[in-house]
Amino acid sequence: MTASREQESLARVLAHEGGYSNHPDDPGGATMKGVTQRVYDAYRKSKGLALRSVKSITSQELFEIYDRQYWDAVKGDQLPAGIDYVVFDGAVNSGPKQSIMWLQRALGPLYQGRVDGVIGLGTIAAVQACNNHDALIDRICDQRLAFLQHLKGWKTFGRGWSSRVAEVRSIGQAWATGAMPQMANFVDGGQAKAFVEDATTAPSTAPADAAAGGGVAGIGLSGTLAELQSQLSPFSYTSEWIGKVVAVLALVSAILAIGGLAYGRYARRKAARLAIATGTAG
Known part of the structure; x- marks a missing residue:
């Protein structure tokens, strides 16, 4: 020394x-x-x-x-x-x-x-x-x-x-x-x-991506059902039933899409902060 x-x-x-x-x-x-x-x-x-x-x-x-x-x-x-x-x-x-x-x-x-x-x-x-x-x-x-x-x-x-x-x-x-x-x-x-090997694991974006993708797909399906509803409008009972399905599907799909996008953004930001703090950022 x-x-x-x-x-x-x-x-x-x-x-x-x-x-x-x-x-x-x-x-x-x-x-x-x-x-x-x-x-x-x-x-x-x-x-x-x-x-x-x-x-x-x-x-x-x-x-x-x-x-x-x-x-x-x-x-x-x-x-x-x-x-x-x-x-x-x-x-x-x-x-x-x-x-x-x-x-x-x-x-x-x-x-x-x-x-x-x-x-x-x-x-x-x-x-x-x-x-x-x-x-x-x-x-x-x-x-x-x-x-x-x-x-x-x-x-x-x-x-x-x-x-x-x-x-x-x-x-x-x-x-x-x-x-x-x-x-x-x-x-x-x-x-x-x-x-650094003991660092916490960054949250996965896979669930968020899946939810967002499912929501977007559901919104598309609700549009298809809405079109079917208009074609079946002469049959009031069927048209009313499809209308309810469309409304529920559109709401759920919107929640999935928005929630998935929001969580995905949160997960990516948290992963970025983790990478910077631990010195593992590329």
Whole structure:
């Protein structure tokens, strides 16, 4: 750990992560101080070491994982004070790619590249061109919170995630403005991993399309029956009966068509918001 802010940032990340956890609804599974069993297994394999429980992770292993897989992955040493910590904490909780995407989107027109979760020269240049780091941190945290609200785990972990993001925002902005940042506090649930794979499913437009199509077809059929009614008008009883059928069919068809179109619009808008929030928009 070479940079002073890296050490201070890590201290706050570890406070948010707590100790060992293995909540059945946490997609990270068994986790110790923010390091999942899967990440620890990969680290041990890369060292040619036997696999073991993440509960046994040493301080040196912990520091190496955080340094290489999170701080270096987001190029923390090249980011301004406060922004480095905010992006680092997001990387630990949701993966470096997702956290970098929040940064890229938060940069707005300053960043002209693709929102791809890869922090290259273009992203660094855009950050350096930003003259209001306090506001940038606000936008990054807003992006993160919107992402979290679209995850299946929000009902279970939403309170903890919200508290964590609020503290990350406050700590990051303190650093950005030259103030002394507070220490982080552990809130149960805030340590749960928040991965894009856990995103809610977009509503299907198939029922809406079927309803709208059926309604349009029904309206067409009611027109055909209306024409038949006019041809049978000399036969008053039959004509009256067909008239009632036409009225009912037209009403039901109109409800189906309007309802189907309305729900289809709602479903497509919700799917679009989900794609934007989770970074899966094409």
